[in-house]
Amino acid sequence: MIEWLLDGTLAALLLILAIAVIRASGLYASVVLFIAFGLLLALTWARLGAPDLALAEAAIGAGLTGVLLLGALAHARPERPSNTLYGYRWPAALVSMALAALLIRAVWPLAETTQPLPAQVMTELEASGVSHPVTAVLLNFRAWDTLLELLVVLFAFLGLRQLRLAPLAHTEPWPLLAAWGRLLAPLALVIGGYLLWRGTSAPGGAFQGGALLAAGLVVLRLNGVLPALSWRQWPVRLGVLLGVTVFLAVAALTHAFGAGWLTYPVAWNTPLIVAIEVAATLSIALTLALLVVGEPEEVHP
Amino acid sequence: MTQSLLFLVVGVCLWVIGLYGLLRVRHVIRRLIAVNIMGGGAFTVMVAIAVRTDPVDPVFQALVVTGLVVAVSATAFALRLASAEAHCTRRRESRP
Amino acid sequence: MTEWLVWLSWPLLLAGAFFFIAGTVGMLRFPDVYTRLHAVTKADTLGLGLVVAGLSVRADSVQAVAVMLLIWLLVMGSGATACQLLGRYQREHEAQQEGRDRD
Numbered sequence: 001m002i003e004w005l006l007d008g009t010l011a012a013l014l015l016i017l018a019i020a021v022i023r024a025s026g027l028y029a030s031v032v033l034f035i036a037f038g039l040l041l042a043l044t045w046a047r048l049g050a051p052d053l054a055l056a057e058a059a060i061g062a063g064l065t066g067v068l069l070l071g072a073l074a075h076a077r078p079e080r081p082s083n084t085l086y087g088y089r090w091p092a093a094l095v096s097m098a099l100a101a102l103l104i105r106a107v108w109p110l111a112e113t114t115q116p117l118p119a120q121v122m123t124e125l126e127a128s129g130v131s132h133p134v135t136a137v138l139l140n141f142r143a144w145d146t147l148l149e150l151l152v153v154l155f156a157f158l159g160l161r162q163l164r165l166a167p168l169a170h171t172e173p174w175p176l177l178a179a180w181g182r183l184l185a186p187l188a189l190v191i192g193g194y195l196l197w198r199g200t201s202a203p204g205g206a207f208q209g210g211a212l213l214a215a216g217l218v219v220l221r222l223n224g225v226l227p228a229l230s231w232r233q234w235p236v237r238l239g240v241l242l243g244v245t246v247f248l249a250v251a252a253l254t255h256a257f258g259a260g261w262l263t264y265p266v267a268w269n270t271p272l273i274v275a276i277e278v279a280a281t282l283s284i285a286l287t288l289a290l291l292v293v294g295e296p297e298e299v300h301p
Numbered sequence: 302m303t304q305s306l307l308f309l310v311v312g313v314c315l316w317v318i319g320l321y322g323l324l325r326v327r328h329v330i331r332r333l334i335a336v337n338i339m340g341g342g343a344f345t346v347m348v349a350i351a352v353r354t355d356p357v358d359p360v361f362q363a364l365v366v367t368g369l370v371v372a373v374s375a376t377a378f379a380l381r382l383a384s385a386e387a388h389c390t391r392r393r394e395s396r397p
Numbered sequence: 398m399t400e401w402l403v404w405l406s407w408p409l410l411l412a413g414a415f416f417f418i419a420g421t422v423g424m425l426r427f428p429d430v431y432t433r434l435h436a437v438t439k440a441d442t443l444g445l446g447l448v449v450a451g452l453s454v455r456a457d458s459v460q461a462v463a464v465m466l467l468i469w470l471l472v473m474g475s476g477a478t479a480c481q482l483l484g485r486y487q488r489e490h491e492a493q494q495e496g497r498d499r500d
Contacts, residue, residue, distance in 0.1 A: 022322035075384035111306035133359030156374035291377040
């Protein structure tokens with residue numbers, strides 16, 4: 001009964017917040033409400049048996065996206081108050097209602113049906129080299145997808161580099177904030193490392209750990225503790241490219257000497273996965289941090 | 302009605318609310334926020350599908366983990382594009 | 398022994414919930430930023446502290462208690478820092494506004 005009360009309250013709050021984000025009268029209010037929405041979403045996922053996803057969502061969805069949006073507000077054109085929402089009220093409502101009805105009808109039976117896939121993952125788990133099924137899927141059964149996802153993140157960063165903008169003027173950080181950031185940084189490091197280490201046997205892994213480390217880096221940079229991060233520095237380049245490089249090297253080696261592209265030899269399962277995970281964590285953390293607080297190079301017209 | 306079903310429906314509703322916002326708001330940052338709400342809805346549907354079996358379906362959770370990282374990268378790129386566009390327009394307006 | 402501890406935890410949990418609700422009402426009803434900050438930070442610190450105390454009494458292991466205490470300390474630190482920042486921002490904002498009015 002109490003469980004239902006909590007679930008129902010969460011569901012209602014999520015829907016209300018989503019509507020409030022869309023309808024908020026000011027741009028700033030909309031961004032702040034969206035951050036609250038992200039945190040509530042994280043809480044919901046924690047209820048749904050995914051604590052590591054919840055942590056990643058709190059760090060990425062609420063933290064990094066929030067910083068990104070607030071930074072973009074400074075560059076954006078101001079919104080005229082009269083046209084927060086414009087025309088097409090009824091057509092938009094009609095289309096949304098119809099789609100909602102169709103989709104709910106489509107997902108309704110999903111709650112009952114089951115798939116053979118989870119059972120297959122469980123039976124193959126022994127041979128994968130790790131004992132946590134999510135990590136096994138990410139880095140063994142579907143390693144191809146993970147490699148491509150790392151590439152997507154890398155391409156997003158490279159694309160961002162092409163759009164050069166005058167850097168935002170950083171205000172001098174307040175000493176209290178800087179002190180608190182300094183205190184939090186080692187904690188973020190420890191928790192990020194712990195999530196990575198835990199990933200082979202329990203919820204956690206490269207993406208979650210990387211997201212947390214990225215959040216820590218962003219906090220440090222915004223407090224002025226870290227120097228500016230820029231593509232020109234070779235450690236930054238190395239860190240950003242490390243994940244994809246290690247992944248591709250493993251893939252090429254298994255292709256040349258082993259059973260095939262990304263099919264690990266059984267005896268080497270665990271060390272290979274751990275190596276890829278460590279490299280991927282560093283790359284994800286650094287790339288995400290650069291996406292959020294990377295210094296755009298000076299514009300030379 | 303199970304917990305999985307409740308959040309399946311909530312996820313669909315979030316996606317539709319995001320879509321409605323996308324159809325009706327004009328400012329580029331608001332549009333990106335609306336797209337992100339749609340993304341949150343889709344992820345919630347996947348997390349809810351994952352929880353219907355015991356133990357939890359690892360394939361869907363893996364999809365959500367990578368999806369989160371890709372979504373924030375895409376948002377960062379889109380926001381930078383929007384800022385660049387605003388910057389160019391401002392420069393063109395100031396120099397007729 | 399354990400029965401007795403469970404009963405002891407209830408007043409603590411209820412008091413914690415009361416402070417959270419009072420803080421929320423304060424945030425919604427108080428007139429300006431400073432009083433709202435006062436209400437919210439009180440709720441965070443005292444409400445969460447009481448809830449943590451209530452749950453610690455029921456906890457199975459010392460480790461769980463330590464984790465909850467750590468969470469409480471972190472939330473308290475973040476709350477105090479955020480409160481300082483918001484208050485300071487508001488003060489500077491008001492000073493700017495006054496300067497503009499005088500001109």
